[in-house]
Amino acid sequence: MGKFKNHILVCLGTGCRASQSEEIIRNFKTALEENDLENDVQIVGTGCFGFCEKGPVIKMVPDNTFYVLVNPEDANEIVLEHIVKGRKVERLLYVDPETKKHVSDSKHMGFYKKQIRIALRNCGFINPENIDEYIARDGYAALGSVISEMTPQEAINVVKDSELRGRGGGGFPTGLKWELTKKSNSDQKYVVCNADEGDPGAFMDRSILEGDPHSVLEAMAICGYCIGANVGVIYIRAEYPLAIQRLKIAIQQARDYGLLGNEILGSKFNFDIEIRYGAGAFVCGEETALIHSMEGLRGEPTVKPPFPAVSGYKGKPTNVNNVETFANIPPIFLKGSSWFKTIGNEKSKGTKVFALAGKVNNVGLIEVPMGTTLREVIFDIGGGIKDGKKFKAVQTGGPSGGCLTEKHLDTPIDYDNLIASGSMMGSGGMVVLDEDDCMVDVARFYLDFTVEESCGKCAPCRIGNKRMNEMLEKITMGKGEEDDIIRLKNLANVIKDTSLCGLGQTSPNPVLSTMDNFMHEYVAHVHDKKCPAKQCKALMQYSIDPNKCVGCTLCSRVCPVDAISGERKEPHKINAALCIKCGACMEKCKFGAISLS
Amino acid sequence: MAKVKTLADLRKMSEDLKTKIQLREKGDNPESMIQLKVSMATCGIASGAKEVMDFFIEELDKQNIDAVVTQTGCMGYCFAEPTIEITLPGQDPIVYGFVNELKAKEIIEKYVKNGEMVEGIIPTNYQTPDNQ
Ligand SMILES: Cc1cc2nc3c(=O)[nH]c(=O)nc-3n(C[C@H](O)[C@H](O)[C@H](O)COP(=O)(O)O)c2cc1C
Ligand code: SF4
Ligand code: SF4
Numbered sequence: 195m196g197k198f199k200n201h202i203l204v205c206l207g208t209g210c211r212a213s214q215s216e217e218i219i220r221n222f223k224t225a226l227e228e229n230d231l232e233n234d235v236q237i238v239g240t241g242c243f244g245f246c247e248k249g250p251v252i253k254m255v256p257d258n259t260f261y262v263l264v265n266p267e268d269a270n271e272i273v274l275e276h277i278v279k280g281r282k283v284e285r286l287l288y289v290d291p292e293t294k295k296h297v298s299d300s301k302h303m304g305f306y307k308k309q310i311r312i313a314l315r316n317c318g319f320i321n322p323e324n325i326d327e328y329i330a331r332d333g334y335a336a337l338g339s340v341i342s343e344m345t346p347q348e349a350i351n352v353v354k355d356s357e358l359r360g361r362g363g364g365g366f367p368t369g370l371k372w373e374l375t376k377k378s379n380s381d382q383k384y385v386v387c388n389a390d391e392g393d394p395g396a397f398m399d400r401s402i403l404e405g406d407p408h409s410v411l412e413a414m415a416i417c418g419y420c421i422g423a424n425v426g427v428i429y430i431r432a433e434y435p436l437a438i439q440r441l442k443i444a445i446q447q448a449r450d451y452g453l454l455g456n457e458i459l460g461s462k463f464n465f466d467i468e469i470r471y472g473a474g475a476f477v478c479g480e481e482t483a484l485i486h487s488m489e490g491l492r493g494e495p496t497v498k499p500p501f502p503a504v505s506g507y508k509g510k511p512t513n514v515n516n517v518e519t520f521a522n523i524p525p526i527f528l529k530g531s532s533w534f535k536t537i538g539n540e541k542s543k544g545t546k547v548f549a550l551a552g553k554v555n556n557v558g559l560i561e562v563p564m565g566t567t568l569r570e571v572i573f574d575i576g577g578g579i580k581d582g583k584k585f586k587a588v589q590t591g592g593p594s595g596g597c598l599t600e601k602h603l604d605t606p607i608d609y610d611n612l613i614a615s616g617s618m619m620g621s622g623g624m625v626v627l628d629e630d631d632c633m634v635d636v637a638r639f640y641l642d643f644t645v646e647e648s649c650g651k652c653a654p655c656r657i658g659n660k661r662m663n664e665m666l667e668k669i670t671m672g673k674g675e676e677d678d679i680i681r682l683k684n685l686a687n688v689i690k691d692t693s694l695c696g697l698g699q700t701s702p703n704p705v706l707s708t709m710d711n712f713m714h715e716y717v718a719h720v721h722d723k724k725c726p727a728k729q730c731k732a733l734m735q736y737s738i739d740p741n742k743c744v745g746c747t748l749c750s751r752v753c754p755v756d757a758i759s760g761e762r763k764e765p766h767k768i769n770a771a772l773c774i775k776c777g778a779c780m781e782k783c784k785f786g787a788i789s790l791s
Numbered sequence: 792m793a794k795v796k797t798l799a800d801l802r803k804m805s806e807d808l809k810t811k812i813q814l815r816e817k818g819d820n821p822e823s824m825i826q827l828k829v830s831m832a833t834c835g836i837a838s839g840a841k842e843v844m845d846f847f848i849e850e851l852d853k854q855n856i857d858a859v860v861t862q863t864g865c866m867g868y869c870f871a872e873p874t875i876e877i878t879l880p881g882q883d884p885i886v887y888g889f890v891n892e893l894k895a896k897e898i899i900e901k902y903v904k905n906g907e908m909v910e911g912i913i914p915t916n917y918q919t920p921d922n923q
Contacts, residue, residue, distance in 0.1 A: 198905075198906050198907055198908075201908055203908075203912065203914070205914070236907055236908055238908040238909075238910065238912060239910055239912075240912035240913070240914055241871070241888065241911075241912060241913040241914060242914070243914045243916060253914070255883070256882065256883070258883070308916065308917075309916060309917030309918070310917065310918050310919070310920075311917050311918070311919045312919075312920060314865075314867065315919045315920055316864070317832075317863075317864040317865050317866070317867070318828070318830055318863050318864050318865055318866030318867065318876070319828075319863060319864075319919075320863060320864075321861045321862055321863055322862075322863065322864050323862070326808050326811075326812075327808075327812065329801070329804060329805050329808050330805060330808035330809045330811075330812050332805060333805075334795075334801060335798075335801060335802065335805060338798035338801045338802070339798060342797075342798045343798075397833070397834070400832075400833060401832055401864065401865040401867075404832040404833060404864050404865065405832055405863065405864015405865050406864060434833075436832070436833050436836070437833075450794075451793075451794060451795050452794030452795050452796070453795060459795060459796065459797055459798055459800075459801060460796050460797045460798075525920050528920075529920055533920075555870065556868070556870050557869050557870040558867045558868050558869040558870055558871075559865055559867035559869060560867060561867075561917070575916070
């Protein structure tokens with residue numbers, strides 16, 4: 195079957211394309227024709243290989259040889275040597291920086307693979323609606339060995355030793371949390387899975403639940419065994435119908451196999467899981483608010499302590515973990531905590547899933563080892579900035595986080611470095627901004643969200659954020675006064691210090707971090723009444739270029755407020771004081787004489 | 792459905808299922824069985840993955856091509872939904888992005904029947920705990 199014996203895959207990602215991959219393809223075509231091979235070897239352009247710094251890259255199929263830094267002139271040699279004579283072109287192979295050896299088979303080029311999928315290991319691989327496929331991938335084997343071969347404390351020690359930290363934002367050590375909940379004495383305890391995922395633009399948890407629901411169920415059962423709970427509850431937003439449906443199927447299948455329910459795998463351990471729906475309020479992702487919402491009360495946070503580990507759902511000790519945190523648990527048991535610790539960096543072990551969004555070419559879901567740099571994420575995996583624009587910043591941590599800029603591009607991403615850089619890990623939203631984004635407007639966007647989502651329980655957050663939002667609005671409208679910047683900063687710090695819960699405590703972050711990094715944009719808006727990124731419409735002026743205007747009068751006839759004056763066949767003028775910036779004139783002008791600046 | 796009673800049972804079951812799935816992947820005649828996975832998470836479905844999956848099933852059936860078409864979760868290539876992963880017998884899996892009916896037809900006509908790759912390949916550049 196198949197008439198082509200060989201394929202040459204040429205990367206057509208933005209990076210490689212810029213470095214001549216199209217010319218390489220042309221040269222390959224010629225070389226193949228010259229050797230009468232055009233019917234045996236096919237050249238195919240592909241998406242980005244994620245190895246842009248070594249581009250252009252090509253891959254030979256079926257033997258998976260990977261050539262890097264290929265020049266158009268190399269095409270002929272590759273055809274003659276590799277295809278005709280079956281010899282690898284040594285000088286174009288990748289040289290492993292550590293071993294200094296040539297590496298040829300792309301399957302052994304793990305180091306070039308920037309992504310390691312642990313939490314996403316089964317996503318896009320198994321059929322999530324079939325428990326058999328999960329079991330065939332060693333599913334429930336971790337639960338089985340934990341309950342048959344370990345005491346709860348031994349199992350907790352494995353999690354502690356792995357140094358896994360919570361992926362829901364705070365980064366609290368998971369093993370320690372389990373131990374605290376275990377130590378709380380009570381007749382009844384609960385395991386709660388936080389699947390509220392309220393960050394705008396984040397969909398990591400949804401993808402895990404949709405792609406691999408059993409891994410979360412298995413981990414919750416392991417947690418139940420460790421802390422001494424026999425009930426698990428998944429709190430999921432009702433806006434996730436597909437995830438809910440797949441969870442329901444998964445729970446039923448696990449029950450049918452006796453992997454949930456009484457006396458699991460012949461042990462004395464009982465555990466079952468139910469689902470609770472959230473109405474999609476951001477604050478309900480905060481664990482105390484989430485617990486209140488589960489109890490049928492208003493989704494408002496309460497002061498900690500008491501921590502849920504001591505008094506949570508129905509006043510009983512409750513262990514709350516995030517979806518992705520749970521998804522990491524089975525592999526830690528299957529492969530061992532020391533394996534897990536080999537991935538990541540000093541203080542943050544394992545991987546993190548990010549939802550890469552915004553002005554980046556390969557928008558999508560990625561999972562990278564902790565300590566990967568922003569540059570690798572955006573340029574190698576993300577394929578660079580859309581339309582060849584200039585990178586400006588990345589917003590991480592959603593409305594609670596901050597922005598990272600050019601100077602942070604080579605900072606390893608982990609919990610502590612992000613906080614030191616004025617942002618935070620958050621749940622893993624990563625929005626890439628380019629030169630066209632106005633940072634004042636970005637801060638305003640996130641505050642719009644916070645104002646909408648504040649539960650209103652405490653004054654700093656309820657009133658303070660509203661006032662901040664108004665000030666930002668004023669600044670983007672070109673009505674900012676000199677003092678506004680200082681006032682904004684002071685207010686932000688007060689809100690940070692005095693709010694009751696994490697929502698209010700972090701809501702000023704987008705403002706503070708854009709101020710830290712882009713103060714000149716604030717100053718430009720307030721002082722010069724200009725928006726450097728040309729986003730804030732109110733600060734833009736329509737004007738007519740007298741050299742291009744022929745005086746056709748079209749614009750003055752469409753202007754709804756008669757802001758344009760001028761004699762026929764004479765250059766026209768816009769009265770800025772009258773103009774309402776509707777843009778009608780610019781659209782009508784046939785001579786491109788009207789512009790916005 | 793029979794309950795799994797012990798850890799040993801579970802382990803045995805896992806082995807059996809591994810073999811069974813391998814068998815299903817290769818079929819009775821491993822020479823010709825084709826495996827196709829369609830990424831069916833919210834993002835994929837919103838961009839038409841369901842229709843594409845139906846189309847593949849129908850078209851492969853109509854043409855009497857031996858194939859297993861299954862759904863799976865998000866592959867992570869949201870910029871290129873709908874995405875599919877296709878494995879021809881004895882070959883490495885290939886991921887294709889932006890698969891609509893037209894592309895699906897092209898994939899069947901060119902790649903499945905002729906081994907000729909078509910534009911739109913997304914190189915997979917990640918490792919999992921198993922292949923590390
Ligand atoms: C305003 C706010 C929203 C939150 N939203 C979420 C969320 O959507 N998902 C989540 O897992 N954790 C969220 N958290 C963090 C939780 O309070 C809690 O720390 C987390 O679920 C603990 O799990 P982990 O230790 O596994 O990270 C939020 C916190 C705050 C303050
Ligand atoms: S900080 Fe905001 S969200 Fe949190 S309790 Fe106060 S008002 Fe509610
Ligand atoms: S932008 Fe609108 S209001 Fe302003 S001059 Fe043009 S047509 Fe008139």
